[in-house]
Amino acid sequence: MIAADRFARLRQCASDPNAYAALQPGLRYFDHPAGFVAYRRTLAGNVVLGDPVAEPAQASVLLSAFLQAHPGSVFGYLSETGAAALAQASGRRMRFVRIGTERCLDLTQPLSFSASTQGALKKARKARLQVTERNLSELGAADLAQLRAINAEFIRLSPSKKEIGFISRLLQLAPEPDVRFFVIEAAATPIGFCVLDPWYEGAQLKGYQLHQFRLLPTKIWGVFLSVVALLAEQLRAEGYRCLSLGGCIGPISPGEQALPVSGVYDYCRDLTFRLIDRYHPLTNLSKNKFEFAGTDLNRYxxxxxxxxxxxxARLARANNIL
Structure with a gap:
Protein backbone atom coordinates (compact mmCIF):
# COMPACT_ATOMS: atom_id res chain seq x y z
CA MET A 1 0.00 0.00 0.00
CA ILE A 2 1.51 3.34 -1.03
CA ALA A 3 1.44 6.44 1.18
CA ALA A 4 -1.41 8.06 -0.76
CA ASP A 5 -3.54 4.93 -0.31
CA ARG A 6 -2.84 4.86 3.42
CA PHE A 7 -3.86 8.50 3.75
CA ALA A 8 -7.09 7.81 1.84
CA ARG A 9 -7.83 4.78 4.04
CA LEU A 10 -7.08 6.74 7.21
CA ARG A 11 -9.31 9.64 6.14
CA GLN A 12 -12.10 7.18 5.30
CA CYS A 13 -11.92 4.93 8.38
CA ALA A 14 -10.18 6.70 11.25
CA SER A 15 -12.07 8.44 14.04
CA ASP A 16 -9.34 8.79 16.66
CA PRO A 17 -7.80 12.25 17.28
CA ASN A 18 -4.28 10.78 17.19
CA ALA A 19 -4.79 8.73 14.02
CA TYR A 20 -2.79 11.10 11.79
CA ALA A 21 0.38 10.12 13.68
CA ALA A 22 0.23 6.79 11.82
CA LEU A 23 1.39 8.63 8.66
CA GLN A 24 4.67 9.93 10.11
CA PRO A 25 8.00 9.02 8.48
CA GLY A 26 10.06 6.17 9.88
CA LEU A 27 7.25 3.72 10.62
CA ARG A 28 6.68 0.19 9.38
CA TYR A 29 3.30 -0.99 8.15
CA PHE A 30 1.31 -4.18 8.16
CA ASP A 31 -1.01 -3.90 5.17
CA HIS A 32 -4.17 -5.99 4.91
CA PRO A 33 -7.35 -5.85 2.82
CA ALA A 34 -9.15 -4.55 5.93
CA GLY A 35 -6.69 -1.68 6.50
CA PHE A 36 -3.26 -1.27 8.06
CA VAL A 37 -1.36 -1.24 11.34
CA ALA A 38 1.48 1.25 11.95
CA TYR A 39 4.36 0.17 14.17
CA ARG A 40 8.01 0.74 15.01
CA ARG A 41 10.66 -1.92 15.49
CA THR A 42 12.71 -1.26 18.63
CA LEU A 43 14.64 -3.29 21.24
CA ALA A 44 14.13 -6.48 19.21
CA GLY A 45 10.36 -6.11 19.22
CA ASN A 46 7.44 -4.23 17.69
CA VAL A 47 5.54 -1.32 19.22
CA VAL A 48 2.21 -0.59 17.52
CA LEU A 49 1.12 3.04 17.31
CA GLY A 50 -2.48 3.50 18.40
CA ASP A 51 -5.55 1.89 16.91
CA PRO A 52 -5.60 -0.13 13.70
CA VAL A 53 -6.77 1.87 10.70
CA ALA A 54 -9.85 -0.01 9.50
CA GLU A 55 -13.61 0.12 9.57
CA PRO A 56 -14.77 -0.66 13.14
CA ALA A 57 -16.28 -4.01 12.13
CA GLN A 58 -12.94 -5.07 10.58
CA ALA A 59 -10.59 -3.93 13.36
CA SER A 60 -10.48 -7.32 15.11
CA VAL A 61 -9.91 -9.12 11.81
CA LEU A 62 -6.98 -6.84 11.03
CA LEU A 63 -5.50 -7.22 14.52
CA SER A 64 -5.82 -11.03 14.41
CA ALA A 65 -3.89 -11.11 11.15
CA PHE A 66 -1.24 -8.78 12.54
CA LEU A 67 -0.78 -10.85 15.71
CA GLN A 68 -0.36 -14.01 13.65
CA ALA A 69 2.44 -12.33 11.73
CA HIS A 70 3.94 -10.47 14.73
CA PRO A 71 3.22 -12.30 18.00
CA GLY A 72 4.57 -10.66 21.13
CA SER A 73 4.00 -7.11 19.87
CA VAL A 74 3.39 -4.24 22.30
CA PHE A 75 0.50 -1.85 21.63
CA GLY A 76 0.80 1.77 22.71
CA TYR A 77 -1.73 4.61 23.01
CA LEU A 78 -4.80 2.51 22.24
CA SER A 79 -8.24 4.05 22.64
CA GLU A 80 -11.02 2.27 24.52
CA THR A 81 -12.37 1.01 21.18
CA GLY A 82 -8.98 -0.12 19.95
CA ALA A 83 -8.20 -1.86 23.23
CA ALA A 84 -11.52 -3.71 23.15
CA ALA A 85 -10.86 -4.84 19.56
CA LEU A 86 -7.41 -6.11 20.58
CA ALA A 87 -8.83 -8.00 23.56
CA GLN A 88 -11.27 -9.69 21.17
CA ALA A 89 -8.63 -10.47 18.56
CA SER A 90 -5.89 -11.77 20.83
CA GLY A 91 -5.69 -15.54 21.20
CA ARG A 92 -3.51 -15.26 24.30
CA ARG A 93 -3.79 -13.30 27.54
CA MET A 94 -3.18 -9.61 26.87
CA ARG A 95 -2.56 -7.26 29.78
CA PHE A 96 -3.82 -3.68 29.62
CA VAL A 97 -2.77 -0.65 31.62
CA ARG A 98 -4.15 2.86 31.42
CA ILE A 99 -1.25 5.18 30.53
CA GLY A 100 -3.10 8.48 30.49
CA THR A 101 -5.88 10.39 28.82
CA GLU A 102 -6.44 12.81 25.99
CA ARG A 103 -8.32 16.01 26.86
CA CYS A 104 -10.85 16.98 24.17
CA LEU A 105 -12.81 20.23 23.97
CA ASP A 106 -16.40 20.27 22.68
CA LEU A 107 -16.60 23.23 20.31
CA THR A 108 -20.32 22.79 19.69
CA GLN A 109 -21.00 24.28 23.11
CA PRO A 110 -20.29 27.86 24.27
CA LEU A 111 -16.70 28.10 25.47
CA SER A 112 -16.15 28.79 29.15
CA PHE A 113 -12.58 29.40 30.29
CA SER A 114 -11.07 29.06 33.75
CA ALA A 115 -9.96 32.08 35.75
CA SER A 116 -6.34 31.24 34.92
CA THR A 117 -7.09 31.15 31.21
CA GLN A 118 -9.01 34.40 31.35
CA GLY A 119 -6.05 35.98 33.14
CA ALA A 120 -3.70 34.64 30.45
CA LEU A 121 -5.90 36.11 27.72
CA LYS A 122 -5.80 39.49 29.43
CA LYS A 123 -1.99 39.42 29.54
CA ALA A 124 -1.89 38.22 25.92
CA ARG A 125 -3.93 41.22 24.77
CA LYS A 126 -1.63 43.56 26.67
CA ALA A 127 1.43 41.97 25.03
CA ARG A 128 -0.24 42.11 21.59
CA LEU A 129 0.00 38.35 21.27
CA GLN A 130 -1.46 36.92 18.05
CA VAL A 131 -1.86 33.43 16.64
CA THR A 132 -1.67 33.66 12.85
CA GLU A 133 -2.15 30.78 10.41
CA ARG A 134 0.60 30.46 7.82
CA ASN A 135 0.90 28.33 4.69
CA LEU A 136 4.25 26.56 4.87
CA SER A 137 4.41 26.19 1.10
CA GLU A 138 4.37 29.99 0.78
CA LEU A 139 7.07 30.75 3.35
CA GLY A 140 10.48 31.86 2.15
CA ALA A 141 13.84 30.45 3.18
CA ALA A 142 14.37 33.13 5.84
CA ASP A 143 10.99 32.45 7.47
CA LEU A 144 11.58 28.69 7.54
CA ALA A 145 15.06 29.21 8.98
CA GLN A 146 13.55 31.33 11.77
CA LEU A 147 11.03 28.60 12.58
CA ARG A 148 13.75 25.94 12.63
CA ALA A 149 15.77 28.16 14.97
CA ILE A 150 12.78 28.47 17.33
CA ASN A 151 12.37 24.68 17.33
CA ALA A 152 16.09 24.10 17.93
CA GLU A 153 16.19 26.59 20.81
CA PHE A 154 13.08 25.07 22.38
CA ILE A 155 14.69 21.61 22.32
CA ARG A 156 18.05 22.94 23.55
CA LEU A 157 16.40 24.49 26.60
CA SER A 158 14.33 21.41 27.42
CA PRO A 159 15.55 19.16 30.28
CA SER A 160 16.05 16.20 27.93
CA LYS A 161 17.69 18.15 25.08
CA LYS A 162 15.77 16.06 22.55
CA GLU A 163 12.36 15.74 20.95
CA ILE A 164 9.86 13.03 21.77
CA GLY A 165 8.52 11.23 18.72
CA PHE A 166 6.16 8.39 17.73
CA ILE A 167 2.97 8.96 19.76
CA SER A 168 3.40 12.67 19.18
CA ARG A 169 5.01 12.65 15.77
CA LEU A 170 8.16 14.64 15.06
CA LEU A 171 7.94 18.11 13.58
CA GLN A 172 7.99 18.22 9.76
CA LEU A 173 7.90 21.95 8.86
CA ALA A 174 6.63 21.00 5.43
CA PRO A 175 3.15 21.05 3.86
CA GLU A 176 1.04 18.01 4.82
CA PRO A 177 -2.55 17.16 3.81
CA ASP A 178 -5.13 18.81 6.11
CA VAL A 179 -2.46 19.90 8.66
CA ARG A 180 -2.60 23.55 9.82
CA PHE A 181 0.33 25.65 10.99
CA PHE A 182 0.10 28.73 13.27
CA VAL A 183 2.81 31.22 14.21
CA ILE A 184 2.68 32.78 17.69
CA GLU A 185 3.71 36.44 17.66
CA ALA A 186 4.14 39.06 20.39
CA ALA A 187 4.21 42.66 19.14
CA ALA A 188 4.65 41.29 15.59
CA THR A 189 7.73 39.23 16.58
CA PRO A 190 7.55 35.41 16.25
CA ILE A 191 8.08 33.72 19.60
CA GLY A 192 6.74 30.26 18.78
CA PHE A 193 4.43 28.15 16.67
CA CYS A 194 1.95 25.29 16.89
CA VAL A 195 0.67 22.58 14.57
CA LEU A 196 -2.86 21.17 14.34
CA ASP A 197 -3.33 17.65 12.99
CA PRO A 198 -6.68 16.71 11.39
CA TRP A 199 -9.24 14.69 13.34
CA TYR A 200 -11.58 12.77 11.06
CA GLU A 201 -14.92 11.08 11.52
CA GLY A 202 -16.98 9.55 8.74
CA ALA A 203 -14.40 10.71 6.15
CA GLN A 204 -14.96 14.32 7.20
CA LEU A 205 -12.94 16.76 9.29
CA LYS A 206 -14.62 17.04 12.69
CA GLY A 207 -11.79 19.02 14.29
CA TYR A 208 -8.10 18.99 15.11
CA GLN A 209 -5.52 17.74 17.57
CA LEU A 210 -2.90 20.12 18.97
CA HIS A 211 0.17 18.25 17.80
CA GLN A 212 3.19 20.51 18.35
CA PHE A 213 3.65 23.55 20.56
CA ARG A 214 6.98 25.38 20.45
CA LEU A 215 7.71 28.53 22.44
CA LEU A 216 10.82 30.61 23.12
CA PRO A 217 11.45 31.94 26.66
CA THR A 218 9.09 34.86 27.25
CA LYS A 219 7.98 37.10 30.10
CA ILE A 220 4.36 36.76 28.97
CA TRP A 221 2.54 34.58 31.47
CA GLY A 222 0.23 31.75 30.36
CA VAL A 223 1.01 31.70 26.63
CA PHE A 224 -0.10 28.08 26.28
CA LEU A 225 -3.44 28.85 27.92
CA SER A 226 -4.09 31.92 25.79
CA VAL A 227 -3.05 30.22 22.53
CA VAL A 228 -5.33 27.23 23.16
CA ALA A 229 -8.21 29.58 24.00
CA LEU A 230 -7.66 31.59 20.81
CA LEU A 231 -7.43 28.45 18.68
CA ALA A 232 -10.60 27.03 20.23
CA GLU A 233 -12.49 30.25 19.53
CA GLN A 234 -11.29 30.32 15.90
CA LEU A 235 -12.11 26.66 15.22
CA ARG A 236 -15.55 27.03 16.80
CA ALA A 237 -16.22 30.06 14.57
CA GLU A 238 -15.19 27.97 11.57
CA GLY A 239 -17.75 25.32 12.46
CA TYR A 240 -15.52 22.54 13.74
CA ARG A 241 -16.80 20.35 16.54
CA CYS A 242 -13.74 19.26 18.52
CA LEU A 243 -10.24 20.26 19.57
CA SER A 244 -8.01 17.68 21.22
CA LEU A 245 -5.13 18.95 23.35
CA GLY A 246 -3.22 15.68 23.07
CA GLY A 247 -2.06 13.23 25.66
CA CYS A 248 -2.02 13.97 29.39
CA ILE A 249 -0.49 12.11 32.30
CA GLY A 250 -1.49 12.35 35.92
CA PRO A 251 -3.45 10.43 38.54
CA ILE A 252 -5.35 7.52 37.02
CA SER A 253 -8.88 7.60 38.34
CA PRO A 254 -10.06 4.27 39.73
CA GLY A 255 -13.08 2.68 38.17
CA GLU A 256 -14.44 -0.39 36.52
CA GLN A 257 -12.50 -1.64 33.54
CA ALA A 258 -13.67 -4.51 31.38
CA LEU A 259 -10.12 -5.15 30.10
CA PRO A 260 -7.73 -7.57 31.86
CA VAL A 261 -5.73 -5.49 34.36
CA SER A 262 -2.47 -6.04 36.21
CA GLY A 263 -1.44 -4.50 39.51
CA VAL A 264 2.22 -5.01 38.56
CA TYR A 265 1.70 -3.06 35.33
CA ASP A 266 -0.05 -0.26 37.24
CA TYR A 267 2.80 0.04 39.75
CA CYS A 268 5.50 0.06 37.07
CA ARG A 269 3.55 2.63 35.04
CA ASP A 270 3.49 5.05 37.96
CA LEU A 271 7.20 4.53 38.66
CA THR A 272 8.08 4.99 34.98
CA PHE A 273 6.09 8.22 34.74
CA ARG A 274 7.91 9.66 37.76
CA LEU A 275 11.28 8.90 36.15
CA ILE A 276 10.28 10.27 32.75
CA ASP A 277 8.93 13.47 34.26
CA ARG A 278 12.44 14.43 35.42
CA TYR A 279 13.55 14.84 31.82
CA HIS A 280 10.29 15.43 29.96
CA PRO A 281 8.07 17.71 32.11
CA LEU A 282 4.81 16.16 30.99
CA THR A 283 3.03 16.73 34.31
CA ASN A 284 3.16 20.52 34.07
CA LEU A 285 1.95 20.48 30.48
CA SER A 286 -0.88 18.14 31.47
CA LYS A 287 -1.93 20.52 34.27
CA ASN A 288 -2.26 23.31 31.70
CA LYS A 289 -4.39 21.09 29.47
CA PHE A 290 -6.65 20.22 32.39
CA GLU A 291 -7.41 23.94 32.79
CA PHE A 292 -9.81 23.50 29.87
CA ALA A 293 -13.16 21.84 30.43
CA GLY A 294 -13.61 18.80 28.24
CA THR A 295 -13.94 15.06 28.07
CA ASP A 296 -11.06 12.64 28.52
CA LEU A 297 -10.32 9.72 26.21
CA ASN A 298 -8.55 6.92 28.07
CA ARG A 299 -5.31 5.63 26.55
CA TYR A 300 -3.88 2.14 27.06
CA ALA A 313 11.08 0.01 27.82
CA ARG A 314 10.05 -0.58 24.21
CA LEU A 315 7.38 2.11 24.37
CA ALA A 316 9.83 4.59 25.89
CA ARG A 317 12.47 3.76 23.31
CA ALA A 318 10.00 4.03 20.42
CA ASN A 319 9.14 7.56 21.64
CA ASN A 320 12.84 8.55 21.86
CA ILE A 321 12.55 8.90 25.65
CA LEU A 322 15.30 6.33 26.32
Missing amino acids: LAAPHRLPLIPL
Missing part, protein backbone atom coordinates in the same frame (compact mmCIF):
# COMPACT_ATOMS: atom_id res chain seq x y z
CA LEU A 301 -0.70 0.13 26.76
CA ALA A 302 -1.25 -3.55 26.00
CA ALA A 303 1.20 -6.44 25.93
CA PRO A 304 1.21 -10.23 26.38
CA HIS A 305 4.21 -10.10 28.73
CA ARG A 306 3.65 -11.15 32.33
CA LEU A 307 6.03 -8.43 33.57
CA PRO A 308 5.85 -4.89 32.17
CA LEU A 309 9.57 -4.04 32.01
CA ILE A 310 10.09 -4.96 28.36
CA PRO A 311 6.81 -3.38 27.10
CA LEU A 312 7.44 -0.11 28.97
Whole structure:
Protein backbone atom coordinates (compact mmCIF):
# COMPACT_ATOMS: atom_id res chain seq x y z
CA MET A 1 0.00 0.00 0.00
CA ILE A 2 1.51 3.34 -1.03
CA ALA A 3 1.44 6.44 1.18
CA ALA A 4 -1.41 8.06 -0.76
CA ASP A 5 -3.54 4.93 -0.31
CA ARG A 6 -2.84 4.86 3.42
CA PHE A 7 -3.86 8.50 3.75
CA ALA A 8 -7.09 7.81 1.84
CA ARG A 9 -7.83 4.78 4.04
CA LEU A 10 -7.08 6.74 7.21
CA ARG A 11 -9.31 9.64 6.14
CA GLN A 12 -12.10 7.18 5.30
CA CYS A 13 -11.92 4.93 8.38
CA ALA A 14 -10.18 6.70 11.25
CA SER A 15 -12.07 8.44 14.04
CA ASP A 16 -9.34 8.79 16.66
CA PRO A 17 -7.80 12.25 17.28
CA ASN A 18 -4.28 10.78 17.19
CA ALA A 19 -4.79 8.73 14.02
CA TYR A 20 -2.79 11.10 11.79
CA ALA A 21 0.38 10.12 13.68
CA ALA A 22 0.23 6.79 11.82
CA LEU A 23 1.39 8.63 8.66
CA GLN A 24 4.67 9.93 10.11
CA PRO A 25 8.00 9.02 8.48
CA GLY A 26 10.06 6.17 9.88
CA LEU A 27 7.25 3.72 10.62
CA ARG A 28 6.68 0.19 9.38
CA TYR A 29 3.30 -0.99 8.15
CA PHE A 30 1.31 -4.18 8.16
CA ASP A 31 -1.01 -3.90 5.17
CA HIS A 32 -4.17 -5.99 4.91
CA PRO A 33 -7.35 -5.85 2.82
CA ALA A 34 -9.15 -4.55 5.93
CA GLY A 35 -6.69 -1.68 6.50
CA PHE A 36 -3.26 -1.27 8.06
CA VAL A 37 -1.36 -1.24 11.34
CA ALA A 38 1.48 1.25 11.95
CA TYR A 39 4.36 0.17 14.17
CA ARG A 40 8.01 0.74 15.01
CA ARG A 41 10.66 -1.92 15.49
CA THR A 42 12.71 -1.26 18.63
CA LEU A 43 14.64 -3.29 21.24
CA ALA A 44 14.13 -6.48 19.21
CA GLY A 45 10.36 -6.11 19.22
CA ASN A 46 7.44 -4.23 17.69
CA VAL A 47 5.54 -1.32 19.22
CA VAL A 48 2.21 -0.59 17.52
CA LEU A 49 1.12 3.04 17.31
CA GLY A 50 -2.48 3.50 18.40
CA ASP A 51 -5.55 1.89 16.91
CA PRO A 52 -5.60 -0.13 13.70
CA VAL A 53 -6.77 1.87 10.70
CA ALA A 54 -9.85 -0.01 9.50
CA GLU A 55 -13.61 0.12 9.57
CA PRO A 56 -14.77 -0.66 13.14
CA ALA A 57 -16.28 -4.01 12.13
CA GLN A 58 -12.94 -5.07 10.58
CA ALA A 59 -10.59 -3.93 13.36
CA SER A 60 -10.48 -7.32 15.11
CA VAL A 61 -9.91 -9.12 11.81
CA LEU A 62 -6.98 -6.84 11.03
CA LEU A 63 -5.50 -7.22 14.52
CA SER A 64 -5.82 -11.03 14.41
CA ALA A 65 -3.89 -11.11 11.15
CA PHE A 66 -1.24 -8.78 12.54
CA LEU A 67 -0.78 -10.85 15.71
CA GLN A 68 -0.36 -14.01 13.65
CA ALA A 69 2.44 -12.33 11.73
CA HIS A 70 3.94 -10.47 14.73
CA PRO A 71 3.22 -12.30 18.00
CA GLY A 72 4.57 -10.66 21.13
CA SER A 73 4.00 -7.11 19.87
CA VAL A 74 3.39 -4.24 22.30
CA PHE A 75 0.50 -1.85 21.63
CA GLY A 76 0.80 1.77 22.71
CA TYR A 77 -1.73 4.61 23.01
CA LEU A 78 -4.80 2.51 22.24
CA SER A 79 -8.24 4.05 22.64
CA GLU A 80 -11.02 2.27 24.52
CA THR A 81 -12.37 1.01 21.18
CA GLY A 82 -8.98 -0.12 19.95
CA ALA A 83 -8.20 -1.86 23.23
CA ALA A 84 -11.52 -3.71 23.15
CA ALA A 85 -10.86 -4.84 19.56
CA LEU A 86 -7.41 -6.11 20.58
CA ALA A 87 -8.83 -8.00 23.56
CA GLN A 88 -11.27 -9.69 21.17
CA ALA A 89 -8.63 -10.47 18.56
CA SER A 90 -5.89 -11.77 20.83
CA GLY A 91 -5.69 -15.54 21.20
CA ARG A 92 -3.51 -15.26 24.30
CA ARG A 93 -3.79 -13.30 27.54
CA MET A 94 -3.18 -9.61 26.87
CA ARG A 95 -2.56 -7.26 29.78
CA PHE A 96 -3.82 -3.68 29.62
CA VAL A 97 -2.77 -0.65 31.62
CA ARG A 98 -4.15 2.86 31.42
CA ILE A 99 -1.25 5.18 30.53
CA GLY A 100 -3.10 8.48 30.49
CA THR A 101 -5.88 10.39 28.82
CA GLU A 102 -6.44 12.81 25.99
CA ARG A 103 -8.32 16.01 26.86
CA CYS A 104 -10.85 16.98 24.17
CA LEU A 105 -12.81 20.23 23.97
CA ASP A 106 -16.40 20.27 22.68
CA LEU A 107 -16.60 23.23 20.31
CA THR A 108 -20.32 22.79 19.69
CA GLN A 109 -21.00 24.28 23.11
CA PRO A 110 -20.29 27.86 24.27
CA LEU A 111 -16.70 28.10 25.47
CA SER A 112 -16.15 28.79 29.15
CA PHE A 113 -12.58 29.40 30.29
CA SER A 114 -11.07 29.06 33.75
CA ALA A 115 -9.96 32.08 35.75
CA SER A 116 -6.34 31.24 34.92
CA THR A 117 -7.09 31.15 31.21
CA GLN A 118 -9.01 34.40 31.35
CA GLY A 119 -6.05 35.98 33.14
CA ALA A 120 -3.70 34.64 30.45
CA LEU A 121 -5.90 36.11 27.72
CA LYS A 122 -5.80 39.49 29.43
CA LYS A 123 -1.99 39.42 29.54
CA ALA A 124 -1.89 38.22 25.92
CA ARG A 125 -3.93 41.22 24.77
CA LYS A 126 -1.63 43.56 26.67
CA ALA A 127 1.43 41.97 25.03
CA ARG A 128 -0.24 42.11 21.59
CA LEU A 129 0.00 38.35 21.27
CA GLN A 130 -1.46 36.92 18.05
CA VAL A 131 -1.86 33.43 16.64
CA THR A 132 -1.67 33.66 12.85
CA GLU A 133 -2.15 30.78 10.41
CA ARG A 134 0.60 30.46 7.82
CA ASN A 135 0.90 28.33 4.69
CA LEU A 136 4.25 26.56 4.87
CA SER A 137 4.41 26.19 1.10
CA GLU A 138 4.37 29.99 0.78
CA LEU A 139 7.07 30.75 3.35
CA GLY A 140 10.48 31.86 2.15
CA ALA A 141 13.84 30.45 3.18
CA ALA A 142 14.37 33.13 5.84
CA ASP A 143 10.99 32.45 7.47
CA LEU A 144 11.58 28.69 7.54
CA ALA A 145 15.06 29.21 8.98
CA GLN A 146 13.55 31.33 11.77
CA LEU A 147 11.03 28.60 12.58
CA ARG A 148 13.75 25.94 12.63
CA ALA A 149 15.77 28.16 14.97
CA ILE A 150 12.78 28.47 17.33
CA ASN A 151 12.37 24.68 17.33
CA ALA A 152 16.09 24.10 17.93
CA GLU A 153 16.19 26.59 20.81
CA PHE A 154 13.08 25.07 22.38
CA ILE A 155 14.69 21.61 22.32
CA ARG A 156 18.05 22.94 23.55
CA LEU A 157 16.40 24.49 26.60
CA SER A 158 14.33 21.41 27.42
CA PRO A 159 15.55 19.16 30.28
CA SER A 160 16.05 16.20 27.93
CA LYS A 161 17.69 18.15 25.08
CA LYS A 162 15.77 16.06 22.55
CA GLU A 163 12.36 15.74 20.95
CA ILE A 164 9.86 13.03 21.77
CA GLY A 165 8.52 11.23 18.72
CA PHE A 166 6.16 8.39 17.73
CA ILE A 167 2.97 8.96 19.76
CA SER A 168 3.40 12.67 19.18
CA ARG A 169 5.01 12.65 15.77
CA LEU A 170 8.16 14.64 15.06
CA LEU A 171 7.94 18.11 13.58
CA GLN A 172 7.99 18.22 9.76
CA LEU A 173 7.90 21.95 8.86
CA ALA A 174 6.63 21.00 5.43
CA PRO A 175 3.15 21.05 3.86
CA GLU A 176 1.04 18.01 4.82
CA PRO A 177 -2.55 17.16 3.81
CA ASP A 178 -5.13 18.81 6.11
CA VAL A 179 -2.46 19.90 8.66
CA ARG A 180 -2.60 23.55 9.82
CA PHE A 181 0.33 25.65 10.99
CA PHE A 182 0.10 28.73 13.27
CA VAL A 183 2.81 31.22 14.21
CA ILE A 184 2.68 32.78 17.69
CA GLU A 185 3.71 36.44 17.66
CA ALA A 186 4.14 39.06 20.39
CA ALA A 187 4.21 42.66 19.14
CA ALA A 188 4.65 41.29 15.59
CA THR A 189 7.73 39.23 16.58
CA PRO A 190 7.55 35.41 16.25
CA ILE A 191 8.08 33.72 19.60
CA GLY A 192 6.74 30.26 18.78
CA PHE A 193 4.43 28.15 16.67
CA CYS A 194 1.95 25.29 16.89
CA VAL A 195 0.67 22.58 14.57
CA LEU A 196 -2.86 21.17 14.34
CA ASP A 197 -3.33 17.65 12.99
CA PRO A 198 -6.68 16.71 11.39
CA TRP A 199 -9.24 14.69 13.34
CA TYR A 200 -11.58 12.77 11.06
CA GLU A 201 -14.92 11.08 11.52
CA GLY A 202 -16.98 9.55 8.74
CA ALA A 203 -14.40 10.71 6.15
CA GLN A 204 -14.96 14.32 7.20
CA LEU A 205 -12.94 16.76 9.29
CA LYS A 206 -14.62 17.04 12.69
CA GLY A 207 -11.79 19.02 14.29
CA TYR A 208 -8.10 18.99 15.11
CA GLN A 209 -5.52 17.74 17.57
CA LEU A 210 -2.90 20.12 18.97
CA HIS A 211 0.17 18.25 17.80
CA GLN A 212 3.19 20.51 18.35
CA PHE A 213 3.65 23.55 20.56
CA ARG A 214 6.98 25.38 20.45
CA LEU A 215 7.71 28.53 22.44
CA LEU A 216 10.82 30.61 23.12
CA PRO A 217 11.45 31.94 26.66
CA THR A 218 9.09 34.86 27.25
CA LYS A 219 7.98 37.10 30.10
CA ILE A 220 4.36 36.76 28.97
CA TRP A 221 2.54 34.58 31.47
CA GLY A 222 0.23 31.75 30.36
CA VAL A 223 1.01 31.70 26.63
CA PHE A 224 -0.10 28.08 26.28
CA LEU A 225 -3.44 28.85 27.92
CA SER A 226 -4.09 31.92 25.79
CA VAL A 227 -3.05 30.22 22.53
CA VAL A 228 -5.33 27.23 23.16
CA ALA A 229 -8.21 29.58 24.00
CA LEU A 230 -7.66 31.59 20.81
CA LEU A 231 -7.43 28.45 18.68
CA ALA A 232 -10.60 27.03 20.23
CA GLU A 233 -12.49 30.25 19.53
CA GLN A 234 -11.29 30.32 15.90
CA LEU A 235 -12.11 26.66 15.22
CA ARG A 236 -15.55 27.03 16.80
CA ALA A 237 -16.22 30.06 14.57
CA GLU A 238 -15.19 27.97 11.57
CA GLY A 239 -17.75 25.32 12.46
CA TYR A 240 -15.52 22.54 13.74
CA ARG A 241 -16.80 20.35 16.54
CA CYS A 242 -13.74 19.26 18.52
CA LEU A 243 -10.24 20.26 19.57
CA SER A 244 -8.01 17.68 21.22
CA LEU A 245 -5.13 18.95 23.35
CA GLY A 246 -3.22 15.68 23.07
CA GLY A 247 -2.06 13.23 25.66
CA CYS A 248 -2.02 13.97 29.39
CA ILE A 249 -0.49 12.11 32.30
CA GLY A 250 -1.49 12.35 35.92
CA PRO A 251 -3.45 10.43 38.54
CA ILE A 252 -5.35 7.52 37.02
CA SER A 253 -8.88 7.60 38.34
CA PRO A 254 -10.06 4.27 39.73
CA GLY A 255 -13.08 2.68 38.17
CA GLU A 256 -14.44 -0.39 36.52
CA GLN A 257 -12.50 -1.64 33.54
CA ALA A 258 -13.67 -4.51 31.38
CA LEU A 259 -10.12 -5.15 30.10
CA PRO A 260 -7.73 -7.57 31.86
CA VAL A 261 -5.73 -5.49 34.36
CA SER A 262 -2.47 -6.04 36.21
CA GLY A 263 -1.44 -4.50 39.51
CA VAL A 264 2.22 -5.01 38.56
CA TYR A 265 1.70 -3.06 35.33
CA ASP A 266 -0.05 -0.26 37.24
CA TYR A 267 2.80 0.04 39.75
CA CYS A 268 5.50 0.06 37.07
CA ARG A 269 3.55 2.63 35.04
CA ASP A 270 3.49 5.05 37.96
CA LEU A 271 7.20 4.53 38.66
CA THR A 272 8.08 4.99 34.98
CA PHE A 273 6.09 8.22 34.74
CA ARG A 274 7.91 9.66 37.76
CA LEU A 275 11.28 8.90 36.15
CA ILE A 276 10.28 10.27 32.75
CA ASP A 277 8.93 13.47 34.26
CA ARG A 278 12.44 14.43 35.42
CA TYR A 279 13.55 14.84 31.82
CA HIS A 280 10.29 15.43 29.96
CA PRO A 281 8.07 17.71 32.11
CA LEU A 282 4.81 16.16 30.99
CA THR A 283 3.03 16.73 34.31
CA ASN A 284 3.16 20.52 34.07
CA LEU A 285 1.95 20.48 30.48
CA SER A 286 -0.88 18.14 31.47
CA LYS A 287 -1.93 20.52 34.27
CA ASN A 288 -2.26 23.31 31.70
CA LYS A 289 -4.39 21.09 29.47
CA PHE A 290 -6.65 20.22 32.39
CA GLU A 291 -7.41 23.94 32.79
CA PHE A 292 -9.81 23.50 29.87
CA ALA A 293 -13.16 21.84 30.43
CA GLY A 294 -13.61 18.80 28.24
CA THR A 295 -13.94 15.06 28.07
CA ASP A 296 -11.06 12.64 28.52
CA LEU A 297 -10.32 9.72 26.21
CA ASN A 298 -8.55 6.92 28.07
CA ARG A 299 -5.31 5.63 26.55
CA TYR A 300 -3.88 2.14 27.06
CA LEU A 301 -0.70 0.13 26.76
CA ALA A 302 -1.25 -3.55 26.00
CA ALA A 303 1.20 -6.44 25.93
CA PRO A 304 1.21 -10.23 26.38
CA HIS A 305 4.21 -10.10 28.73
CA ARG A 306 3.65 -11.15 32.33
CA LEU A 307 6.03 -8.43 33.57
CA PRO A 308 5.85 -4.89 32.17
CA LEU A 309 9.57 -4.04 32.01
CA ILE A 310 10.09 -4.96 28.36
CA PRO A 311 6.81 -3.38 27.10
CA LEU A 312 7.44 -0.11 28.97
CA ALA A 313 11.08 0.01 27.82
CA ARG A 314 10.05 -0.58 24.21
CA LEU A 315 7.38 2.11 24.37
CA ALA A 316 9.83 4.59 25.89
CA ARG A 317 12.47 3.76 23.31
CA ALA A 318 10.00 4.03 20.42
CA ASN A 319 9.14 7.56 21.64
CA ASN A 320 12.84 8.55 21.86
CA ILE A 321 12.55 8.90 25.65
CA LEU A 322 15.30 6.33 26.32
